[in-house]
Amino acid sequence: MDDIREQLNRPLWVGIIGFVVGLLIGLVVLGWWLWPVQWTDAAPSDLRPEFQETYLRMAIDSYTLNQDAAIAQQRIAEVGENSTEILADIAANPGTQNTDSIQAFMLFSGTEPAEVTAEPDQTAEPCAAPVDEEEPSLARRWLPWLCLITFLLAGALVLVFFFRNRSFGFSLPSTRKEAPPEAEYPEYTATQDEPPLAQFMTTYQIGNDLFDDSFSIDSPAGEFLGECGVGISETVGVGEPKKVTAFEVWLFDKNDIQTVTTVVMSKNAFEDDATRQRLSAKGEPVQAEPSRELILETATLRLEARVVDMSYGSGGLPPESFFDRITMELVAWPKA
Numbered sequence: 001m002d003d004i005r006e007q008l009n010r011p012l013w014v015g016i017i018g019f020v021v022g023l024l025i026g027l028v029v030l031g032w033w034l035w036p037v038q039w040t041d042a043a044p045s046d047l048r049p050e051f052q053e054t055y056l057r058m059a060i061d062s063y064t065l066n067q068d069a070a071i072a073q074q075r076i077a078e079v080g081e082n083s084t085e086i087l088a089d090i091a092a093n094p095g096t097q098n099t100d101s102i103q104a105f106m107l108f109s110g111t112e113p114a115e116v117t118a119e120p121d122q123t124a125e126p127c128a129a130p131v132d133e134e135e136p137s138l139a140r141r142w143l144p145w146l147c148l149i150t151f152l153l154a155g156a157l158v159l160v161f162f163f164r165n166r167s168f169g170f171s172l173p174s175t176r177k178e179a180p181p182e183a184e185y186p187e188y189t190a191t192q193d194e195p196p197l198a199q200f201m202t203t204y205q206i207g208n209d210l211f212d213d214s215f216s217i218d219s220p221a222g223e224f225l226g227e228c229g230v231g232i233s234e235t236v237g238v239g240e241p242k243k244v245t246a247f248e249v250w251l252f253d254k255n256d257i258q259t260v261t262t263v264v265m266s267k268n269a270f271e272d273d274a275t276r277q278r279l280s281a282k283g284e285p286v287q288a289e290p291s292r293e294l295i296l297e298t299a300t301l302r303l304e305a306r307v308v309d310m311s312y313g314s315g316g317l318p319p320e321s322f323f324d325r326i327t328m329e330l331v332a333w334p335k336a
Helices: 002-008 011-034 049-066 069-079 083-092 099-109 138-165 267-271 273-279
Strands: 198-205 212-218 224-236 243-253 260-265 284-287 293-297 301-312 323-334
Touching: 011 138, 049 069, 049 083, 049 099, 069 083, 083 099, 198 212, 198 224, 224 260, 224 273, 224 301, 224 323, 243 267, 243 293, 243 301, 243 323, 260 267, 260 273, 260 293, 260 301, 267 273, 267 284
Parallel strands: 260 284
Antiparallel strands: 198 323, 212 224, 224 243, 243 260, 293 301, 301 323
16 A cells, blocks of 8 residues: 555556546547447448448349449449459358349459259248348447446555545554664643643664554544554665664544644754655655654644654665664644
C-alpha cells in the first residue's frame, strides 16, 4: 500500500493510471457495450466472403432474368478483387443455379468459364441456407471480465486516495512495534487545563517497510473526532530493507476539509534543497531531532508530536540520510 501511495504522488503514474482506466471505460463499457458501432450502407467489398458469394449468386440470378451486361459488370466490380475467386467457387459448386447462367455471367469478370459436368441421374440438392450460429463474439465473452477489472481498478484508486487523505473514520491495521522500555508516556499534571483526548506512542525500526500507524481520536463520550498517525513518506537508495529518509505526521479532523501534514526529515534530506522542496508539497518540512516537538492544528483539534528517541542507519549511503529507528509520541487535544 505504501508503494502504491508513493507512486501515486508522481504525476506521471497518475496520468498513466487515468489513461488506462479511461481507455477501459471508453472502449469497453461505452464503445462495445452501451453504444457499440453499428455499420450501415456497407459496400459489397466490405462484406465477409460468404456474404460476397451470396451477393454474386443473386447477381447471377438477376442477369439470368434481365440480361443486362452493364449491371452485371458493375456488380462484379463492386465485390472487388475477390470476385474472380468467388465466381470460380460458385462454378465448382453451383447448387440449385443453372450452370449455363453461371458461365455466361463469368465472362464479364474475365474468368475462364469452368467445365461443369453433372451426372445425368444425379439430382442437384438444394443449397442449404447458411445458418448463423449465435456464438458470442470475443468482445461479448470478455466484456464482463473487463468491466469487473475496470471497477476493481477504480475501487483500488478510491481506497488509495481514501487512506491518503484520511477522510473517513477508520484506520489501516497497525504495524506498530512495541516502544522501547525507556520511551514512557509523560505525566500530565493537574496544572494543565484538561487531560488530552488521546495519547499514542509509535516506533519505526528499519526493516518495517510497511510502517504506517494510524490512531483514532475520540471524545470522552466515545464520539469519533478524527485520526492521527505516522507513515513512511520518502525512501533513498535501492534494495531491501528500505532506507526511510522522511516520515509524514498527519492529523485528520472530521470537522475540517483538509488533512494537516508535517514531513519529518533526516538531516541529510533536510539540508538537500531539492529534496526539501519536493517533500514540502506534502506538508511542512522539519528536521528530525531528539525531543523535537511539532504542532499540528485543524479546526477543532491540536496534535503535539514529539521525537522521543531516534538513531540513524549507516552503510552505503551518506551519513545521517536514513533512519535506523525512531520513536514518536502523539498527543491529541481539543483546540481551544
